[in-house]
Amino acid sequence: MTSKNVSGLRIFLAGGAGVLGRRIIPLLVAAGHTVVATTRHEARTGPLRDLGATPARVDVLDAAALAAAVRDSGADVVMHQLTDLAGGDLAANAALRRDGTRNLVDAALAAGVRRIVAQSICWTYVPGEGPARESEPLDLGAPEPRRTTVAGVAAMESAVAELPEWVVLRYGLLYGPGTWFEPRGLRAAEAREGRLVAGADVTSFVHVDDAAAAALAALDWPVGHVNVCDDEPAAGLDWVPAFCRAVGAPAPPVSGASAPSVSGASANPAARGADNRHARRDLGWTPAYPSWRAGFAALAGDRDIPDTGHSRQFPSGRVGHSGGGHDESVPLRRKAR
Numbered sequence: 109m110t111s112k113n114v115s116g117l118r119i120f121l122a123g124g125a126g127v128l129g130r131r132i133i134p135l136l137v138a139a140g141h142t143v144v145a146t147t148r149h150e151a152r153t154g155p156l157r158d159l160g161a162t163p164a165r166v167d168v169l170d171a172a173a174l175a176a177a178v179r180d181s182g183a184d185v186v187m188h189q190l191t192d193l194a195g196g197d198l199a200a201n202a203a204l205r206r207d208g209t210r211n212l213v214d215a216a217l218a219a220g221v222r223r224i225v226a227q228s229i230c231w232t233y234v235p236g237e238g239p240a241r242e243s244e245p246l247d248l249g250a251p252e253p254r255r256t257t258v259a260g261v262a263a264m265e266s267a268v269a270e271l272p273e274w275v276v277l278r279y280g281l282l283y284g285p286g287t288w289f290e291p292r293g294l295r296a297a298e299a300r301e302g303r304l305v306a307g308a309d310v311t312s313f314v315h316v317d318d319a320a321a322a323a324l325a326a327l328d329w330p331v332g333h334v335n336v337c338d339d340e341p342a343a344g345l346d347w348v349p350a351f352c353r354a355v356g357a358p359a360p361p362v363s364g365a366s367a368p369s370v371s372g373a374s375a376n377p378a379a380r381g382a383d384n385r386h387a388r389r390d391l392g393w394t395p396a397y398p399s400w401r402a403g404f405a406a407l408a409g410d411r412d413i414p415d416t417g418h419s420r421q422f423p424s425g426r427v428g429h430s431g432g433g434h435d436e437s438v439p440l441r442r443k444a445r
């Protein structure tokens with residue numbers, strides 16, 4: 109089954125103005141769905157309307173207001189695209205995953221919503237050999253600060269699974285317009301300062317448009333977890349130099365120069381990438397960018413919709429290491445004092 113088989117749904121999109129939400133709305137509208145999209149900010153309601161959604165101003169940490177907003181939307185489906193990463197505070201992001209998701213699931217259940225599609229990440233699996241499959245457990249025993257991230261993901265995923273129909277999209281590291289991985293993004297600025305280090309940790313990427321397409325398709329995917337990432341998990345030794353070239357940064361500093369690339373063992377066995385065969389072969393998800401190599405090369409021509417610029421709002425380096433070669437752990441060299 110594909111999402112071509114469903115149209116005319118009412119969708120409550122929590123996180124409509126985020127980097128993914130604002131790319132998902134036009135896809136939902138074009139597929140014939142009606143979208144109520146949340147934001148906490150009056151200034152973002154206009155752009156949401158321009159994209160074709162009805163804005164709902166609500167903070168998901170306000171359980172009563174959220175319950176009213178979901179009920180009033182008449183939603184058939186709730187879509188969860190909430191993160192709290194613009195401020196670079198991992199604890200706040202984990203708290204939003206835990207408490208915001210709890211409220212959203214309670215609101216959905218109270219409103220009789222049967223289906224939820226939720227954004228998760230694909231780098232919280234237990235350490236292991238090679239890219240992780242969906243059947244592998246989460247790394248709940250990890251040391252801090254990774255433990256906080258994994259616990260937030262676990263709480264979010266288990267709450268979502270309380271609805272009769274649920275799909276958890278375990279995204280790779282997002283790149284493309286509006287993300288940290290674009291020419292004007294945070295990681296590009298760090299790369300130009302020589303602070304993005306090429307090392308052995310393995311990362312799975314996904315272009316933001318391929319991630320958005322998966323959210324649309326998931327409206328009729330079967331219940332379960334799905335790794336949504338490209339075909340080529342890569343060591344930093346491979347992807348960091350390519351990213352630097354793509355954003356006009358000099359060649360990066362290298363750590364562990366003798367470390368193996370792509371399929372080799374990582375310095376950090378939790379930084380292993382993810383296996384996308386379930387999405388590709390079982391569900392028919394076909395990314396426009398099967399590899400970050402072509403995706404990075406195309407970055408200069410990508411455009412955001414609309415560019416709110418809030419991916420660049422926090423001081424660089426504030427997001428620390430939690431394992432996995434992703435937005436919360438990309439190796440950075442500290443600035444000399």
Ligand SMILES: NC(=O)c1ccc[n+]([C@@H]2O[C@H](COP(=O)([O-])OP(=O)(O)OC[C@H]3O[C@@H](n4cnc5c(N)ncnc54)[C@H](OP(=O)(O)O)[C@@H]3O)[C@@H](O)[C@H]2O)c1
Binds near residue numbers: 129
């Ligand atoms: N898999 C990944 O790699 C991944 C995934 C997501 C984000 N990121 C990175 O994180 C950066 C920042 O993401 P972003 O620009 O989407 O911003 P963000 O601050 O992470 O916000 C995302 C969405 O969540 C909503 N939200 C957050 N807290 C909320 C709350 N308490 N109540 C209601 N809504 C809430 C925001 O709504 P408001 O309009 O109210 O702010 C926004 O729509 C991106 O540039 C990207 O690089 C990476």
